[in-house]
Every structure is written in structure tokens, then in C-alpha cells.
Amino acid sequence: MEEKIIFEAEKEERLDVFLARKKNELSRSHIQKLIASGCVQVSGQNRKVNYKLKAGEQIALILPEAMAIDLVPENISLDILYEDEDIIVINKARGMVVHPAAGVFHGTLVNALLYHCHDLSGINGQIRPGIVHRLDKDTSGVMVAAKNDFSHLDLAEQIKEKTAHRIYWAIVVGNIREDAGIIHGDIGRHPSDRKKMAIVAINGKPATTKFRVLERFGKYTLVECRLLTGRTHQIRVHMTYIGHPLLGDPKYGRQRAIFAIQGQALHSISLELVHPRTKEEMSFSAPLPRDMQKILSALRNNK
Numbered sequence: 281m282e283e284k285i286i287f288e289a290e291k292e293e294r295l296d297v298f299l300a301r302k303k304n305e306l307s308r309s310h311i312q313k314l315i316a317s318g319c320v321q322v323s324g325q326n327r328k329v330n331y332k333l334k335a336g337e338q339i340a341l342i343l344p345e346a347m348a349i350d351l352v353p354e355n356i357s358l359d360i361l362y363e364d365e366d367i368i369v370i371n372k373a374r375g376m377v378v379h380p381a382a383g384v385f386h387g388t389l390v391n392a393l394l395y396h397c398h399d400l401s402g403i404n405g406q407i408r409p410g411i412v413h414r415l416d417k418d419t420s421g422v423m424v425a426a427k428n429d430f431s432h433l434d435l436a437e438q439i440k441e442k443t444a445h446r447i448y449w450a451i452v453v454g455n456i457r458e459d460a461g462i463i464h465g466d467i468g469r470h471p472s473d474r475k476k477m478a479i480v481a482i483n484g485k486p487a488t489t490k491f492r493v494l495e496r497f498g499k500y501t502l503v504e505c506r507l508l509t510g511r512t513h514q515i516r517v518h519m520t521y522i523g524h525p526l527l528g529d530p531k532y533g534r535q536r537a538i539f540a541i542q543g544q545a546l547h548s549i550s551l552e553l554v555h556p557r558t559k560e561e562m563s564f565s566a567p568l569p570r571d572m573q574k575i576l577s578a579l580r581n582n583k
Contacts, residue, residue, distance in 0.1 A: 283343040289333040295322065296329040299341060300474065304483050308474035319344065351407065353395035354386065360396075361564050366431040366557050367424055368397060368410075371566035374420040375542060379408040393425055400425065401432035412436055413446075413510060418530075418543020421448070422551040422566045434556035439510060445552040448505045448515055449494070449568065451545035451575060452524040453533065456501045460492035463518040467511040476531055477513045479521050487511040489518045497579040500527060504549075516544060527575070539578070541571045 287302055299311045299320065312329045314320055319342040322331065333339070359371040370389070372378070377388045385391075393400060393410055400410030403426075410425040412435045426432035438444035466484030470476040488508040495502040501524065505515050516532050519525060525533035529544035539545075550565040568576070 285341045285343070287339040287341065289335055289337045289339060291333075291335050293333050294329070295320070295327055295331040295333055295339070298333055298339070300469065301483060303341070304469040307469075314341070314343075351380065351385065351394060351409075352391060354391040355395050356387065356392035358389075358392050358396060359566075361422065361566065362562075366427055367435070367555070368393070368427060369422065369424045369551070369564045372415055372420055372423055372548075374418050374569055374571070377417045378414040378423075379411050381407070389425075397427055399427050401427065401429045403429050403432045403436075413439055415548055416513065416516075416544075416546075419448075419546045419548065420566075420569045421548025422564050423548060424551060424553065424564075426556075431556040435553065438553055442508060443554065445550075446507045446510075446548060447550045448507070449547050449549045449572075450503050450505055450515060450519065451527040451572065451579075452501050452503055452519050453499070453527055454501065454524045455496055455498060456491075456493055456503065456522075456524055458493070460490070461522075463489045463491065463522060465518060465521055467514060467517055477511070477517050479517065485509075485511055487514050487518065489515055491519075495576075497583060500579055502576065515546060539575045541575065545572050545575065547572060 289298060296308060296311050296315060300306065300308045315329045318326055321340045322333065323337050360368065361371055362369040372389060377384050379390045380388055390409060390411065402409055404411050410427065412424060412426050412432055415421065415423055424435060426435055435444065465479040465487060467477050467487045468480040468484035470478040486509060490506040490508060491503045493501055494504055507514060516526055516529055520532040526544040526546055527539065528541040547568055550563065552563045555562055
């Protein structure tokens with residue numbers, strides 16, 4: 281079902297910039313496509329993306345109903361850490377997309393889960409069945425999926441209330457002087473690069489990351505990060521914000537690629553939760569992937 285949203289311009293501003301600011305979960309290019317396709321009207325008229333709004337003008341945005349996608353189960357190998365009739369816990373490989381998006385409809389974790397599981401929860405819609413939380417494509421490690429709506433609702437509440445604990449290990453650039461710390465900073469769309477997230481002063485969502493240093497290597501540091509919120513790219517943005525981007529991060533890091541790793545050196549090493557049905561406290565862990573192990577071995581040998 282399509283959604284219609286009405287805004288009022290507060291000042292003179294480009295139409296696409298205004299909508300990207302108001303709907304920061306949408307990319308700038310997506311906003312521009314909506315304008316070009318006639319899904320945006322200013323005071324009842326279609327306007328171009330660069331139209332200069334005037335204070336007080338009414339903007340109507342229509343978000344079309346999402347197109348149905350026929351997802352195909354695919355026989356993709358999964359590293360399953362635990363499974364029962366309610367949940368499945370896997371060690372996601374680096375490079376695997378969690379759910380279909382932006383033209384990627386094959387080879388995802390969802391495609392693999394559809395092949396492996398008879399049922400998945402439907403709460404997150406057709407393209408994200410079973411997905412309670414996600415990991416970036418190039419982040420490896422532990423994550424849980426729900427096989428039914430009962431489990432999905434329970435797990436989502438645990439994540440929301442911070443009773444499910446997610447711990448990550450990351451190799452960051454530079455020597456962190458503090459032994460531990462807490463990073464606060466609202467996260468939203470980057471003001472000039474809509475494909476990135478950033479610490480923002482307005483239209484951001486509160487985000488908090490706790491970290492502690494596990495090992496120092498001079499030019500690099502191994503850290504443990506605990507998420508107290510779950511924003512897009514949170515650890516990557518927060519560590520970059522304090523001056524220590526993740527090693528290998530193609531989006532937020534600028535260091536030369538001197539180690540063999542595809543994407544950021546970030547791994548979801550453990551997940552603690554309460555089983556939705558049995559109420560048993562459960563803990564799952566996954567060893568560091570080989571690429572991170574090799575990097576740490578090289579750094580230790582060069583100490």
C-alpha cells in the first residue's frame with residue numbers, strides 16, 4: 281500500500297535536498313528518482329529536483345508500494361552454530377549480503393535460509409524473512425534469524441531493550457591511548473555523500489558504542505566493541521569519529537591496502553540472548569575469520 285506524506289518548507293532550499301533531510305533513510309538518488317517519476321508535488325504541481333522551495337510551500341511525497349520480489353531458495357553453504365524450531369544462529373561469512381537490496385537478489389543469506397529452513401518469520405516483509413538484525417556485507421560473524429513471528433517479536437524486543445548483547449572485535453588504524461571508552465554520537469545520512477552515514481547534529485538517531493582495547497600494535501589496535509544501539513554502520517562511523525577507522529574499510533577508511541582483506545576488519549564474535557520459547561540464557565561465539573587471524577599474526581610478529 282502506498283504512503284503519502286505531507287511536509288511544509290521552513291526556508292528556501294532545493295527540493296531534493298529538503299526531502300533527503302526530512303527522509304534521511306532514503307538516499308539522495310532515490311529521492312531524485314521519486315521526483316522525476318512524479319511522486320512529489322509542490323503545492324499541487326510537479327517540480328524538478330533542483331526546484332528552490334519557498335518557506336510555507338506544501339510538499340507531498342508519495343512512497344509507492346514495494347514491488348513484490350520472487351525470492352529463490354539457493355543451496356548455499358551455511359556455517360550453522362545452533363538451530364531449533366524457533367531460531368537459527370549462523371556464522372556469516374565476509375562478503376555475503378544479508379538480504380536482497382539494490383538489485384542484489386541472489387546469493388544472499390536470505391536465499392540460503394529459504395533453502396535450508398522450511399519456515400521463516402514474515403514480520404520484516406517479503407525480502408527480509410527471518411531477519412531480526414543484520415551485519416554489513418563485509419562484516420563476518422554471529423547473527424540470529426527467526427523461524428516464526430513469535431520468536432521474531434521476542435528477539436526484536438531483546439535487542440531493543442538491550443538484553444541481547446552483541447560483541448564485535450575490530451582492528452582499527454592507530455594506537456588508541458585509552459584502555460576503554462564510550463562513544464556517543466547521533467548517526468544519520470552523511471550531508472554530502474548519501475551512501476555514507478555520519479555523526480550529525482540534526483535528523484540523526486542516538487547511538488552509543490562501548491569499546492575496550494584488547495591488544496596494541498603501535499600503528500594498529502585490536503578492540504572489542506559492544507553495541508548499546510544498532511544503527512547502520514555504527515561501529516565503523518563511531519571509530520572513524522574518534523580518529524581510528526577500521527582497517528580495510530573501503531567507505532570510511534583512507535589507509536593504503538597493505539593487508540589482504542576484503543572490506544573492513546570487523547567480526548561479530550559473540551551474541552548472548554534468551555531463547556524466545558524456553559527462556560534459557562544462551563551464548564554463541566564464532567572464531568575470527570582467517571583473514572583477520574593472519575593480520576593479527578603478522579602484527580604480533582612485527583612487534
